[in-house]
Amino acid sequence: MNDVKKEVVCPVVGCQELDRPVSQEYNRRWFVVDEAGQWVSATSAPGLSQVICEARMGSLVLRAPGMLRLDIPMDVIEDDDSVRKQVLVAGQTVDVVDEGDVCATWFSHVTGKSCRLVKLHPEAPAINWPGD
Helix, strand or coil: CCCCCCCCCCCCCCCCCCCCCCCCHCCCCEEEEECCEEECCCCCHHHHEEEEEECCCCEEEECCCCCEEEEEEEECCCCHHHHEEEEEEHHHHEEEEEEEEHHHHHHHHHCCCCCEEEEECCCCCCCCCCCC
16 A cells, blocks of 8 residues: 555645645645635635645636636736735735635635636745634
């Protein structure tokens, strides 16, 4: 029996893990925040845990019950400061990039509350996630 531990990658915090190997650099790269810019956990928005993540041809593909699939490019050069902002994750101020209105609408329907999908800015330090 092979006891090799599979490396878990969950690109969107609170959503399901990827079933295929993908670079660890995508682990916890995206997360959801509310209107006040506070991180939304799967505990406070149970619909997040039903989101299935896949990596396909350079895109993060998201699916949820009753929703059309959502494709997000995984590697985008972050050179537009108009979508850059700061949010809070467990008391930490974090520099992020907003993924736009389509993603916000999609996740708002999934969670049942007004929220936005953000991505950790590539120059931002790592987040100390609760439970790590």
